[in-house]
């Protein structure tokens with residue numbers, strides 16, 4: 001059994017958001033059909049006399065059953081028609097089999113596709129819809145009855161035609177229950193908005209549902225159940241993960257930390273819409289540690305955080321035991337100069353002084369921000385990232401193993417700049433790499449090669465093991 005990602009026809013009211021981008025052909029009781037113009041927003045009350053926006057009255061009070069030879073623009077209109085019929089009759093249909101048109105298949109469209117490659121009803125060559133009570137009873141709890149009702153349609157000569165159908169059910173139908181059937185349950189936009197307002201106000205799901213129940217005048221008038229409300233809230237929560245909700249929860253967390261210790265430092269930057277943009281924080285202990293060991297810091301934006309789906313950028317240093325310590329951390333929405341300027345300015349406000357040296361992963365935007373906020377502070381690139389980049393850029397070469405060994409020798413064993421230059425140039429010339437990554441790395445070697453920084457305050461910070469250790473620390 002396959003299922004099409006079709007949009008179930010909303011009950012009673014076809015919501016205005018159901019905007020059609022194609023021609024919609026509707027079967028009229030007399031057998032004729034009307035065509036609504038492209039892009040029309042259709043609003044139809046299934047229980048009343050529906051009216052198209054252009055004023056054409058489409059009589060739907062007696063829903064037509066599907067009939068052999070009925071024609072539609074595409075599988076989309078065919079499906080909509082069948083589901084609407086099922087809704088009126090009081091049963092549900094599902095797609096028991098379908099086939100994507102060749103033209104779409106050739107483009108890579110599939111049932112598992114995403115976005116434009118996701119199979120939709122209008123891309124179908126043929127569709128078979130069956131009554132949900134069809135099928136063989138497999139378990140005691142199952143309520144299938146082996147119903148044989150189906151509608152089969154196929155695309156031919158530019159039209160989607162009902163090829164055959166069987167409409168006699170072997171079970172009673174209950175039109176009055178349609179609105180609570182899985183296919184047709186829905187929450188209209190206005191109700192959804194009210195539910196979300198209550199939710200933000202801290203109203204429980206039960207209470208929230210109860211409120212809607214009262215507003216609508218009881219169970220007979222609602223088209224959703226408590227579980228739908230819970231699901232809708234969960235989906236919305238995920239959507240707004242790092243929008244207002246997150247800024248608020250972060251702010252709450254920061255406030256509680258400040259209450260515990262007034263030395264907790266935090267700052268949040270929001271955009272015009274109040275959505276979390278950047279955050280920076282440091283607790284009292286980290287700030288204290290920074291006073292002693294914060295001369296050289298490493299700032300790395302390559303850690304991403306699952307919780308916030310924003311790059312998590314820690315400021316890391318090394319304490320007197322040679323262990324990595326985190327001085328402060330930032331969540332950033334963009335990796336641009338403006339963002340890094342904000343982060344470094346927060347560092348200044350929090351720590352009271354700039355570091356004496358800063359190591360980062362390779363990034364021009366960070367370099368620019370450093371020169372703006374920490375003028376004169378030496379900026380170096382993290383050796384660990386340099387070596388990572390080496391393997392990313394050269395790893396596919398047949399001679400990679402030898403190149404890797406020679407690069408590491410140049411980096412770790414060459415004690416002064418001359419030795420380093422000689423060793424690096426030898427690799428470039430031997431392997432015809434006086435170009436691309438190797439040449440770029442050579443051009444800014446002063447920013448990362450240990451040979452150029454011996455005897456300075458970088459001791460301990462640039463060793464490969466340290467960085468690898470830090471990486472493990474943040475990735476778990």
Ligand SMILES: [Zn+2]
Nearest residue numbers: 131147149169
């Ligand atoms: Zn049936």
